[in-house]
Amino acid sequence: MQIFTCPACQAPLYFNNLTCGCGADVAFDPEAQAMVLDADTCAHRADIGCNWVAEDGPYCRSCVMTEVVPDLSLPDNLPLWSNTELAKRWMLANLGRWGWFSRADTGARPHFRLLSEETRTGETQVTMGHDAGEITINISEAGAATLAVRQEQMGELYRTMLGHMRHEIAHFLFERLAAGPSGETEFLPAFRALFGDEREDYAAALQQHYAAPQPADETHITSYATSHPHEDWAETIAHILHLTDLADSAAAAGLSLRDGAALPQRRGMFRRKAGAGAPPDAYAEADTEALLTRAIDLSIAVNHVNRTMDLPDLYPFVLPQGLHDKLTFAHQSVRELPA
Structure with missing residues (x-):
């Protein structure tokens, strides 16, 4: 994520800032990817801290995608909803760097059902998932205690709300790409050659996965990715979004590795190119190998620093040789909108 600038005093601002230290009220304009002054702001600014500008009505580009909100008669659901919407805005702002859901993007938008396990009638089960453009998210996992329990269970x-958003939006992106003008002739044949035939029985595949889960391997980034081609794609896209944002955020914060620096214990297929430095915009990087090299090298360095505080690794996943084609295909596919 970028670090922004206050239009009034030029001080740095962060993605979720509502005001600057100089006293200026600011709002994020996703079309300009910048903080602005004197804008019509989202109607949810006061209740959930949404700092985006309003578009074609009282709500912002992100909030208008939310069709169902959690039961707000329970006050504990309000901060969970707020945290969930922040993760959604972060994910949408990232994709906006590639043009997704911008004014130039005339394609369909996803719709979100943000539900809580806690309702006025008692506890209920919420299953996260995607179905024909509708994304259901369990906001209960936006609470630190519940999330810690689910991570253990x-x-x-590394189960997080932002991770859920990136995984579920990947299913929607697949539908957009498959329905695009070159979906049947280019995208789907290439997808099936790498990920398998997504038309195989999804329910049966998941049932088999939960009965006998397979570990991540040379061509699957997580265990869940082995369950079905749709989930393989969603996990792969989520990791592309993780790593692109990691590289972009590091560059925004002024973090970089010396050109040509050799990292101890550096292994894998992604090799540093001679003289390759960190670009100012990871979202403009067309070379998947260069992008991943930068992100992984940075994560290894931060992992080393985290261990001084006995903290978990920033990015502990291994990207073996067999994932190269999948990661490259996923990256190249989402970098360009369907016409």
């Missing part, structure tokens, strides 16, 4: 230390 699911064996997913």
Whole structure:
């Protein structure tokens, strides 16, 4: 994520800032990817801290995609909803760097159902997922205590709300790409050659996965990716979004590695190119190998620093040789909107 600038005093601002230290009220304009002054702001600014500008009505580009909000008769659901919407805005702003959901993008938009397990009638089960453009998110996992329990139960230390957003939007992006003008002739044949035939029975595949889960391997980035081609794609896209944002955020913060620096214990297929430095905009990087090299090198360096505080690694995943083609295809596919 970028670090922004206050239009009034030029001080740095961060993505979720509502005001600057100079006293100026600011709003984020996703079309300009910048903080602005004196804009019509989203109607949810006061209740959930949405700092985006309003577009064609009282709500912003992100909030208008939310069709169902959690039961707000329970006051504990309000901060969970706020945290969930922040993760959604972050994910949408990232994709906006490639033009997704911008004014130039005339394609369909996703719709979100943001539900809580806690309702006025008691606890209810919420299953996250995507179905024909509708994304359901369990906001209960936006709470630190619940998230920690789910991370332990699911064996997913890096299970996060932003991760959920990136995974579920990947399913929607697949539908957009498959329905595009070159979907049948180019995207789907290439997808099936790499990920498998997504038309195979999804419910049966998931049932088999949960009965006998397979570990991540040379061609699947996580265990869940082995369950079905749709989930393989979603996990791969989520990791492309993770790593692109990691590289972009590091550059925004002024973090970089010396050109040509050799990292101890550096392994894998992604090799540093001679003289390759960190670009100012990771989203403009067309070379997947260069992007991933930068992101992984940075993550290894930060992992080393984290260990001085006994903190988890920033990015502990291994990207073996067999993932190269999948990661490249996923990256190249989402960098360009369907015409």
